[in-house]
Amino acid sequence: MQGSGAPRPQTESLGADHRDLDDLPLGDLAATLVDSQAAALTAMRHALPDVERAISTALAVLRAPGGRLIYCGAGTSGRVALLDAVELHPTFNWPKDRMHVLLAGGVQSLGEAQEGAEDDAEAAARDLAALKVGRDDVVIGLAASGTTPFVLQAMASARAAGATTIGIANNPGAPLLGAVDCPILLETGPEVLAGSTRLTAGTSQKICLNTFSTAVMMRLGRVYRGHMVDMRATNAKLRKRARAIVADIAGCDEDTAHRALETCNEDVKQAILVLKGATPDAAAALLEKSSGDLRRAVSALEASGSS
Numbered sequence: 001m002q003g004s005g006a007p008r009p010q011t012e013s014l015g016a017d018h019r020d021l022d023d024l025p026l027g028d029l030a031a032t033l034v035d036s037q038a039a040a041l042t043a044m045r046h047a048l049p050d051v052e053r054a055i056s057t058a059l060a061v062l063r064a065p066g067g068r069l070i071y072c073g074a075g076t077s078g079r080v081a082l083l084d085a086v087e088l089h090p091t092f093n094w095p096k097d098r099m100h101v102l103l104a105g106g107v108q109s110l111g112e113a114q115e116g117a118e119d120d121a122e123a124a125a126r127d128l129a130a131l132k133v134g135r136d137d138v139v140i141g142l143a144a145s146g147t148t149p150f151v152l153q154a155m156a157s158a159r160a161a162g163a164t165t166i167g168i169a170n171n172p173g174a175p176l177l178g179a180v181d182c183p184i185l186l187e188t189g190p191e192v193l194a195g196s197t198r199l200t201a202g203t204s205q206k207i208c209l210n211t212f213s214t215a216v217m218m219r220l221g222r223v224y225r226g227h228m229v230d231m232r233a234t235n236a237k238l239r240k241r242a243r244a245i246v247a248d249i250a251g252c253d254e255d256t257a258h259r260a261l262e263t264c265n266e267d268v269k270q271a272i273l274v275l276k277g278a279t280p281d282a283a284a285a286l287l288e289k290s291s292g293d294l295r296r297a298v299s300a301l302e303a304s305g306s307s
Helices: 027-035 038-046 048-062 075-086 090-094 115-117 121-130 149-160 199-217 236-250 254-263 270-277 282-288 293-307
Strands: 069-075 099-103 137-142 164-169 182-185
Touching: 027 038, 038 048, 038 182, 038 199, 038 293, 048 069, 048 164, 048 182, 048 199, 069 090, 069 149, 075 090, 075 099, 075 137, 075 199, 090 199, 099 115, 099 121, 115 149, 121 149, 137 149, 137 199, 149 164, 164 199, 236 254, 254 270, 270 293, 282 293
Parallel strands: 069 099, 069 137, 137 164, 164 182
Antiparallel strands: none
16 A cells, blocks of 8 residues: 555646646537547557567467456456456457456446455455466456555465466556566556546556457457457347358358358358368368467368368
């Protein structure tokens, strides 16, 4: 916990130009709020080398069959983490049992802020122990201040168990950045509303996690030629999207793509391989051999056809 003599974190400070923000004409107020968040993108660009290192380090763990992604946060940071995590399954078909989110205060913190929960370090230790975290896990901790006890304890417990740890904070010198394997500083500076990290700091964290998780999923073979080929077609909109994906990659019309998807039980990657000349059984075998990586499966199919 920050002592009384410690410098105030930047995210708790007020920008010198924003003291009369609440008195501005509405148009100027909205423009100032929008412009202030440009700092989120600038901070992210400065952090790109560290983000790249975090992606590379995470991939080395997550390529293992049981590798898990575990997010940890409190308040705004926890809710940003949850949003990234829950989108991994519908977007990339990332297995639900390989993704977990630890929120200070539990799931009730989603509907009602549980601000005191961020100080409960013991709860973080219990949550990590319940998941039996170990070497096959990547644990990501988010805290704008970088001082949140819940997140710091989660990182300490994860690291002690042999997990790979990634920490994202918005203040230089934050303890979180020194407590993880892969620190990412998103230096967004003072907020236009002092201490409200749902603004620029929160925006920067969302950009960071968008970049991190999308790049990881791409490198794990869950994207091919710009398309979400691992998506599950579970409603009318997604079934239409699946047909468009198959048609674009296989170079056919959507009726042909639809028939291939029906043959392959709506599996996008399998349907693409069928339209490239494989039987359904051969397509399934190619995907199994390539660990689901469509690019590798397509290369293997083309190589077999030319030999």
